[in-house]
Amino acid sequence: LRGLKVVLDAGNGAAYRIAPEVLRRVGADARVIHDRPDGRNINENAGALHPERLAKVVIEQKAHFGVAFDGDADRAIFVDDAGNVRDGDEIIYLWTHDLKRKGKLAGNCVVTTVMSNFGFERQLKKDGIELCRAQVGDKYVLEMMLEKKAIIGGEQSGHIIDLTVHTTGDGIHTALMFGELLASSHQPFSKLRTFDPMPQVLLNQNVGAKPPLESLPKYQNALTAAERDLEGSGRILVRYSGTESKVRVMVEGRDEEKIKRIAESLRDTLHDEIG
Numbered sequence: 001l002r003g004l005k006v007v008l009d010a011g012n013g014a015a016y017r018i019a020p021e022v023l024r025r026v027g028a029d030a031r032v033i034h035d036r037p038d039g040r041n042i043n044e045n046a047g048a049l050h051p052e053r054l055a056k057v058v059i060e061q062k063a064h065f066g067v068a069f070d071g072d073a074d075r076a077i078f079v080d081d082a083g084n085v086r087d088g089d090e091i092i093y094l095w096t097h098d099l100k101r102k103g104k105l106a107g108n109c110v111v112t113t114v115m116s117n118f119g120f121e122r123q124l125k126k127d128g129i130e131l132c133r134a135q136v137g138d139k140y141v142l143e144m145m146l147e148k149k150a151i152i153g154g155e156q157s158g159h160i161i162d163l164t165v166h167t168t169g170d171g172i173h174t175a176l177m178f179g180e181l182l183a184s185s186h187q188p189f190s191k192l193r194t195f196d197p198m199p200q201v202l203l204n205q206n207v208g209a210k211p212p213l214e215s216l217p218k219y220q221n222a223l224t225a226a227e228r229d230l231e232g233s234g235r236i237l238v239r240y241s242g243t244e245s246k247v248r249v250m251v252e253g254r255d256e257e258k259i260k261r262i263a264e265s266l267r268d269t270l271h272d273e274i275g
Contacts, residue, residue: 001179002027005063007079008175009054011047012037013071019172028179033057043070048077048158048171055083065182065189069171074138075158076171078178080189088158089120090194091178095160096129096152098181104151105129111144111153113137114237115202118252123195137242142167198234199256201263203249207274210240210247222269226251226262234259238266247274 006028010016016035023030033053034046043049048070058066058079066079078086092110099105109130112120121131134144138159145153145163154160159169162177182189213219219238226236234253241248249267253259 005029007066009068010035015069015073074169076174077158082190119197
């Protein structure tokens with residue numbers, strides 16, 4: 001990666017020391033922010049969950065790209081040279097095409113989750129590549145990758161599995177692989193084409209319980225009305241968080257105002273019915 005200037009956001013977590021060391025060993029000019037963990041400030045307005053400051057520093061430093069890790073460094077979210085945040089879907093897309101160009105895309109497919117943007121799936125289909133959707137969670141992505149004999153898969157959140165080297169996400173490995181991909185492209189990151197995302201709204205609502213969604217009549221009526229409102233030009237995904245007392249509402253569609261209204265209506269209905 002000699003010649004590349006990279007800004008790393010360690011999120012005051014596990015990558016604060018090893019990530020810059022690894023990037024420097026392969027020749028990158030690595031600058032680091034949020035690398036002062038004190039045991040309490042992990043992910044605090046930093047890292048993959050909060051890439052806003054990273055985007056500003058990438059512009060200030062005129063860096064080729066930036067990468068933000070989460071606390072345990074199994075995820076990586078990227079920022080291009082123009083300061084645009086590029087999520088896991090986009091990195092998986094670029095990585096998939098790099099593998100295809102090299103004749104290494106096993107099974108001609110990539111595995112993501114139900115949360116991945118529909119624009120990603122639509123573009124891959126045009127490119128002749130199959131996208132297989134798993135449930136949210138790296139273990140489900142891995143299960144489907146093994147089933148489909150795929151070697152690349154991951155989540156919009158930046159958790160990416162490269163089955164040629166491991167069976168779980170590794171943000172530093174992702175950063176290294178992307179750096180190699182960018183260097184070999186001989187283009188600015190901001191010029192690398194991915195896909196046109198379909199507008200997407202994701203809302204979270206705290207809940208006091210997690211009854212089966214199909215057992216909630218008010219929500220089911222609201223869902224039926226919402227699907228009718230979308231007129232077949234979008235999709236709705238509602239699920240409980242696996243780790244928090246929250247329900248997540250995701251709506252995609254062509255009309256941003258409409259999907260925002262639908263998502264807020266479903267969220268409010270769930271709040272009223274569950275409490």
